[in-house]
Amino acid sequence: MALLPVLAPARLHLPGRALPVHDTAASRQIEARALQAQTEAGQLMARAGLAVARLALTLGRPEGTFWVLCGPGNNGGDGLVAARWLHRQGHAVRVILAGSPEQLPADARQAFIDAQAAGVPFAEALPPHPFRARAVIDALLGLGQTRPLEGRLAELARWSNEQTGPVLSVDLPSGMNGDTGQPTGDVTVRAQATLSLLTLKPGLFTGQGRDLAGALWWDDLGAHPNQEPGPATAWITGEEDARSLYPPRQHGQHKGSFGDLWVLAGARGMTGAALLAGRSGLAGGAGRVYVSLLDQHPPLDCDPVHPELMFRRPDAWQAPDVLESATVVCGCGGGDAVRLLLPEVLARARRLVLDADGLNAVAADGGLQDALRARADRGLVTVLTPHPLEAARLAGRSSSAIQADRIAHARALAAQLRAVVLLKGSGTVVATPMDSCWINPTGHGGLACPGSGDILAGWLGATWSAQPASGDAVTDAARVAAASAWLHGRAAMQAQPRPHGPVLADTLIAAMAGQLNAGA
Numbered sequence: 294m295a296l297l298p299v300l301a302p303a304r305l306h307l308p309g310r311a312l313p314v315h316d317t318a319a320s321r322q323i324e325a326r327a328l329q330a331q332t333e334a335g336q337l338m339a340r341a342g343l344a345v346a347r348l349a350l351t352l353g354r355p356e357g358t359f360w361v362l363c364g365p366g367n368n369g370g371d372g373l374v375a376a377r378w379l380h381r382q383g384h385a386v387r388v389i390l391a392g393s394p395e396q397l398p399a400d401a402r403q404a405f406i407d408a409q410a411a412g413v414p415f416a417e418a419l420p421p422h423p424f425r426a427r428a429v430i431d432a433l434l435g436l437g438q439t440r441p442l443e444g445r446l447a448e449l450a451r452w453s454n455e456q457t458g459p460v461l462s463v464d465l466p467s468g469m470n471g472d473t474g475q476p477t478g479d480v481t482v483r484a485q486a487t488l489s490l491l492t493l494k495p496g497l498f499t500g501q502g503r504d505l506a507g508a509l510w511w512d513d514l515g516a517h518p519n520q521e522p523g524p525a526t527a528w529i530t531g532e533e534d535a536r537s538l539y540p541p542r543q544h545g546q547h548k549g550s551f552g553d554l555w556v557l558a559g560a561r562g563m564t565g566a567a568l569l570a571g572r573s574g575l576a577g578g579a580g581r582v583y584v585s586l587l588d589q590h591p592p593l594d595c596d597p598v599h600p601e602l603m604f605r606r607p608d609a610w611q612a613p614d615v616l617e618s619a620t621v622v623c624g625c626g627g628g629d630a631v632r633l634l635l636p637e638v639l640a641r642a643r644r645l646v647l648d649a650d651g652l653n654a655v656a657a658d659g660g661l662q663d664a665l666r667a668r669a670d671r672g673l674v675t676v677l678t679p680h681p682l683e684a685a686r687l688a689g690r691s692s693s694a695i696q697a698d699r700i701a702h703a704r705a706l707a708a709q710l711r712a713v714v715l716l717k718g719s720g721t722v723v724a725t726p727m728d729s730c731w732i733n734p735t736g737h738g739g740l741a742c743p744g745s746g747d748i749l750a751g752w753l754g755a756t757w758s759a760q761p762a763s764g765d766a767v768t769d770a771a772r773v774a775a776a777s778a779w780l781h782g783r784a785a786m787q788a789q790p791r792p793h794g795p796v797l798a799d800t801l802i803a804a805m806a807g808q809l810n811a812g813a
């Protein structure tokens with residue numbers, strides 16, 4: 294496989310099939326096998342450098358000089374090979390090597406020798422700003438980055454961020470942790486595009502990775518990590534996987550075919566959250582959607598905009614069989630009131646989506662945590678949908694600690710609470726107690742607005758309610774969660790391809806409903 298566009302949101306390039314991502318440790322193993330399989334020394338680096346040069350020609354401006362910033366490791370070697378290709382084809386190139394050639398690892402040192410022999414121009418000084426390169430190739434650091442950029446590397450990264458030409462990062466933006474997507478220090482290259490080599494790294498898809506890496510390309514250098522024996526660290530949800538949960542409706546189906554959704558939400562002053570979850574549940578295709586507001590004297594008994602929502606008394610959900618047969622979405626705008634009903638909901642609900650204040654109540658009460666864990670033994674399945682602050686409360690950490698390693702924390706919470714965890718935010722992570730993990734490639738900052746989480750919870754519940762029971766209820770729930778996050782994000786991208794503001798709730802729900810027919 295060569296040069297595959299993986300993620301270019303503005304042009305709506307999204308993976309069709311699920312793609313595996315490999316963290317640093319797994320990537321190192323694949324790299325070691327690939328190096329062993331080389332038929333001659335430097336073969337992988339030659340492929341990598343060629344791929345970088347080709348992409349730089351595609352993404353660079355038509356005129357100017359390619360500035361290739363090379364670091365002290367093999368990432369720098371990739372840059373040196375790319376520079377030689379570009380020079381050989383007659384393009385203007387300048388290489389800046391940070392560090393001494395003698396200390397380069399073997400393949401990179403050979404790339405340096407070859408570049409010198411080919412007459413590639415090297416430079417010591419950077420052109421002053423304002424400056425616009427044809428493209429800057431960031432080959433400072435890749436998989437080997439272990440600490441914050443300092444000294445010359447930091448200076449080069451800063452310069453790259455201040456010039457106005459496009460920046461192409463090789464393998465990873467220098468200064469970004471490939472496992473987490475977080476900056477390693479104060480300075481990080483901010484790329485327009487990143488070419489991931491050999492494997493896709495999880496940090497490119499979550500945390501700050503989306504903003505730092507820009508459009509994402511991949512070249513597996515012929516190593517086929519899809520066919521690797523070891524497990525992938527996680528999977529990027531593919532469009533086909535997500536859409537497969539929303540098959541065409543059959544003539545013989547009726548609303549009973551799509552299950553009941555029961556929304557237990559909306560304490561006093563937060564009725565809107567319940568309405569949004571209910572309306573989203575309707576749009577997501579649940580057969581019947583019931584709403585019980587968490588208020589002894591509910592301010593509404595009908596949604597005039599969607600009168601097909603069925604409002605029920607605050608205690609109606611306690612009737613026999615309701616929790617056992619419906620899919621329950623509980624906690625959106627739940628306030629303190631949700632705490633009182635959680636013991637019974639946790640004990641009885643067969644399929645439960647726990648959101649917002651439902652999560653906060655669990656975080657504050659060890660007894661509820663035990664009740665949540667006990668559900669797993671009884672075959673009752675839970676999807677928790679925390680945003681980073683709610684996840685922080687559940688984990689007893691700060692939200693910045695959660696964001697520092699979103700994948701690890703989603704996994705840890707899933708194991709600790711024996712539930713499927715959907716950790717919201719850029720690069721939403723879905724993790725199961727069996728340690729499988731999906732990262733969502735859709736969505737953008739337009740979703741950072743009130744109500745979009747309530748909409749996701751209602752939609753997830755509706756998607757789940759239409760799924761038949763199977764032998765692996767936890768994996769099914771995780772697939773439902775991953776598909777719902779995918780469609781939620783995809784709808785936002787359709788509503789606002791380049792967001793400068795929020796995707797408001799009614800626009801988002803309408804776009805999600807539209808997405809149900811968009812894949813046909």
Ligand SMILES: NC(=O)C1=CN([C@@H]2O[C@H](COP(=O)(O)OP(=O)(O)OC[C@H]3O[C@@H](n4cnc5c(N)ncnc54)[C@H](OP(=O)(O)O)[C@@H]3O)[C@@H](O)[C@H]2O)[C@@H](O)CC1
Nearest residue numbers: 337338341366367368434435436437438439440441442464
């Ligand atoms: N092997 C191959 O043939 C292929 C490799 N490929 C390419 O190689 C890349 C991995 O190469 P790599 O392992 O050499 O790591 P890389 O990121 O270049 O640098 C490590 C060096 O940087 C140093 N260093 C780290 N952090 C630092 C800091 N903050 N400030 C200063 N120095 C710092 C670190 O020093 P140390 O920590 O050891 O003191 C070490 O010297 C991979 O991303 C891909 O692009 C692919 O093309 C496939 C073929």
Ligand SMILES: Nc1ncnc2c1ncn2[C@@H]1O[C@H](COP(=O)(O)OP(=O)(O)O)[C@@H](O)[C@H]1O
Nearest residue numbers: 717718719736737738740741743744745746747
């Ligand atoms: N920058 C972003 N990129 C992608 N998705 C985002 C971003 N910000 C928010 N979202 C998504 O929007 C939703 C917000 O949910 P939440 O924080 O619970 O909002 P609310 O409680 O107001 O409904 C989540 O699905 C989250 O993943």
Ligand SMILES: [K+]
Nearest residue numbers: 431434463465
């Ligand atoms: K890099």
